[in-house]
């Protein structure tokens with residue numbers, strides 16, 4: 001028997017599942033294919049009080065809480081290759097790719113300055129650049145830089161035409177003479193799949209102007225600008241000249257429930273930044289009553305102007321703004337407006353490689369390409385294979401709070417596959433479950449928290 005659970009994906013869902021398992025006395029092994037943990041929220045997770053769900057006040061785990069927990073093992077640059085066995089007793093193959101940079105790395109940046117290979121930084125939604133030796137952001141776990149060997153000029157171990165970074169590194173942290181891959185076999189009682197989702201790139205939106213001007217952004221790019229560790233410190237300034245726009249138009253061509261959630265969240269964040277006009281244009285026929293109702297609710301909730309349109313066109317004008325034209329479907333009039341920034345709301349889709357992962361673990365995908373789960377409307381956490389559960393956006397788009405709740409349910413289901421006698425009695429309790437923030441707490445909760453703080457300062461009554 002084993003006391004371990006393997007978690008695929010080190011985003012918010014996978015990390016919360018890991019903490020739940022560790023708190024229950026199990027060992028959690030997180031297999032993350034990227035060079036650092038955190039997933040879509042990696043950059044914001046290192047902030048002092050962790051990231052808040054901008055909508056609902058959920059708190060995400062601090063890296064410290066995770067990495068200080070000796071019941072959690074994190075393997076980055078790794079993927080799962082196969083599985084054998086049955087619930088309570090699985091053997092999972094894990095392939096870990098070399099990092100080429102050791103723990104001796106002090107993040108001094110000297111290698112970054114000399115590396116000749118320049119690439120878009122995926123962790124900044126492609127808005128900034130990185131080198132082939134890099135760290136995706138200011139604070140990461142693990143901390144050492146990493147070499148993107150696919151794009152490095154070297155092909156180790158036989159072909160090493162470049163050694164600029166090795167020469168620049170004063171800490172002897174870069175080594176190409178290491179095995180390219182390490183294969184691990186992990187014995188676990190259950191698996192939690194949390195590989196998340198990905199945002200469509202802007203290619204589908206070229207017809208709507210994407211790629212023709214830096215101030216025509218996708219919603220993923222806008223989101224990165226709105227996050228304080230992002231390239232503009234959290235301000236929605238225009239990439240072309242760093243000026244603040246007076247007006248922003250968000251264009252939505254598929255008003256799905258999740259897309260509307262993202263639009264509502266971004267509208268609120270833009271209005272909080274005192275942008276005078278934020279408008280939403282829905283490029284979809286007025287025929288679907290469900291979408292229509294949701295869009296009207298969005299308009300009523302956020303106070304934003306929402307229009308339904310067709311034949312959208314956008315053109316940059318000499319004032320570095322955009323002339324926008326479309327047919328207003330409600331009035332049947334042709335509309336012409338000016339905006340400082342245009343945001344195209346891109347859809348989300350299953351992460352790349354999900355098919356290969358599903359086939360390695362022998363779990364089924366649904367019609368949309370996400371992991372198939374049982375339960376009403378896909379709300380459950382059980383996959384088609386007993387002992388394998390799913391958390392977060394891998395079974396369909398979810399917000400942070402829903403992803404965390406799903407992670408807790410998946411962890412509970414996975415823990416039930418272990419023999420309780422194997423679980424450590426001395427498990428450290430790291431409470432990183434969603435907590436009410438000041439913005440979302442009820443008056444009673446706030447009163448209780450203020451009382452707690454006061455007692456901490458002056459001591460408990462009679463105590």
Ligand SMILES: Cc1cc2nc3c(=O)[nH]c(=O)nc-3n(C[C@H](O)[C@H](O)[C@H](O)COP(=O)(O)OP(=O)(O)OC[C@H]3O[C@@H](n4cnc5c(N)ncnc54)[C@H](O)[C@@H]3O)c2cc1C
Pocket residue numbers: 008009010011012013014031032033034037038039040041053054055078079080194195196197198199219220223262265348351352353354357391392393394398399400401403
């Ligand atoms: C533009 C945008 C704005 C958003 N704004 C908000 C908001 O304001 N509020 C809110 O609550 N939510 C928001 N969300 C949703 C939020 O981002 C998600 O709820 C959350 O990121 C889901 O976490 P996750 O762990 O499921 O997935 P992810 O964050 O995607 O993490 C998945 C991890 O799994 C790894 N992985 C993938 N495949 C594999 C594999 N085969 N093997 C190993 N590892 C793998 C990935 O590298 C990644 O680290 C927004 C989403 C988008 C796209």
Ligand code: SF4
Pocket residue numbers: 101104105106107108109110111112145168169170171172173174
């Ligand atoms: S690899 Fe070496 S040069 Fe690069 S950041 Fe780390 S310590 Fe500095």
Ligand code: SF4
Pocket residue numbers: 114115116117132133147151152153154162163164165166
């Ligand atoms: S070997 Fe050259 S190309 Fe590769 S990471 Fe180092 S400096 Fe960049």
